[in-house]
Amino acid sequence: MTSHVKPAEGYNGLTTLEKTLPSHFYFDADHYARELRSIWSHNWIYLCRSADLEGPRSYRTFTIGTQNLVVLRDETGVLRAFHNTCRHRGSVLCRQAQGRLKSDLLTCPYHAWSYALNGELKRTPTLSPIEGFDRADYPLYPVALKEWRGLLFVNLAGDEAASSGPVADRGSDRLDNWPLEDLVSGHVYEKTVRCNWKVFWENFSECLHCPGIHPELCDVVPIYGRLITGERDDPNFAAHADSDDPALKGGLRRGAQTWSMDGLVHGATIPGLSEAERHAGHSYVTSLPSVFIVAHVDYVRVVRVRPLGPELTELHAEWLFPADTLEHRDFDLENVTSFPTLVLDQDAEACEMNQQGLHSRAHAHGVLMAEEHYIKQFYDWYWAALGAYEAG
Ligand code: FES
Ligand SMILES: [Fe+2]
Known part of the structure; x- marks a missing residue:
């Protein structure tokens, strides 16, 4: 046995036995999938700097685990994030890592449903209307987005969880200067x-x-x-x-x-x-x-x-x-x-x-x-x- 001097008060080191994670x-692939569903879908995840989305109609796509997102800047400069998935039959919307939309509509490459840059569904090409179908019911799936000190974070948990909690967990004021x-x-x-x-x-x-x-x-x-x-x-x-x-x-x-x-x-x-x-x-x-x-x-x-x-x-x-x-x-x-x-x-x-x-x-x-x-x-x-x- 070794003998140890009792550390002074304020010592940071561990003094009791701690195991690592299993x-x-x-x-393990199942455990990894569990982490994607829990940890990576319920915390603020850093994507890029807001300066990376330069000018109106610029966009970037990102993958977090199995989830693909698009972040875009509208005509007035507002940034938003959405699942990169069309409300019609689920096609991916933006296929490039980044780019600039040609118009103020985001158009699905599959059957050309078109969305305003705030996510509202604007156009649904069809020869005949369907009873009970209302475009207002099919906006893009929103993802919570927060800008902190010029850095963009998303939270896949949805608005409620996303609107609470800071993005930086330890001493974010350390960078105030x-x-x-x-x-x-x-x-x-x-x-x-x-x-x-x-x-x-x-x-x-x-x-x-x-x-x-x-x-x-x-x-x-x-x-x-x-x-x-x-x-x-x-x-x-x-x-x-x-x-x-x-x-x-x-x-x-x-x-x-x-x-x-x-x-x-x-x-x-x-x-x-x-x-x-x-x-x-x-x-x-x-x-x-x-x-x-x-x-x-x-x-x-x-x-x-x-x-x-x-x-x-x-x-x-x-x-x-x-x-x-x-x-x-x-x-x-x-x-x-x-x-x-x-x-x-x-x-x-x-x-x-x-x-x-x-x-x-x-x-x-x-x-x-x-x-x-x-x-x-x-x-x-x-x-x-x-x-x-x-x-x-
Ligand atoms: S899946 Fe997008 S328009 Fe059909
Ligand atoms: Fe190191």
Whole structure:
């Protein structure tokens, strides 16, 4: 037996034994279908930025699990989301990933039922009217849509559930000082990772893997090299109260300003950030299960997570910059994009490695270490989200 010093009050780490989720939750097709019906259909799911739907009559289609949606902007600029399904006999309406409608009607490619951009059914080509048929009864199926800080989220649960609850679950005010809506997209990274979507979030939630998987990141964020993400993950944190060593307190290594290859800012620094925000070097907001946003002093990264199958997950990361930065001739985009890309690639590989091992019939479940308290938080959210909508 090992003896442990009782951690000081305020310690974040786990002190009791917690199991991981059962292994089959990460590959079983029936369980995956259950998650799509519950979790992915009853939470706000991030799609894209509202700036991606530029101008009247622009549209984009998205798939969440088995559900296909169309988001469109009407002639007056209002954004709406609908199931991408015709009310006649259920044909898909928009077959492209994105585009611009030629008129202010959305016309089904099958038998040409036409809908106004607010979803009302306007035209139903037929030679003879049917008694009892009223177009007003057949608008497009609406999907709740919410814009938060220039980011678009949908909720497949319908209006009632959708109208309540914030889109970002943890500390969304952390980004108040970043002009998120005004930033401009400068780079996109996309990768299909052979892992279950929960494997991604678990890996995101801990830094036990950081020294082994992310040596370069540990150099920029020294506390990550100590297996933890914040000073209170150290049971002995009270002893370092007066230290300003980033390895003990968090923040970037001395001399580093941001997450870039050389640790330096290469474009405009975002004005109006607090001293603490500049010092921290990164501020995170998460909206489970579909997105996390990390804001640095010079840019913001939005990372979307989308399940493509029980063992397939799409990552889509977008770098957002002040417009000045991208217009500047000498801006070194590569320096800023290559560093997080390296980290994302390393994480993707780790997730695939984790996924492979989970198939062992001997491994019914695993166990969490003290530093994995954010995984425990993720499980608490997960069980609540899974159970709350069983009827659905
Ligand atoms: S299915 Fe759309 S018009 Fe017939
Ligand atoms: Fe990682």
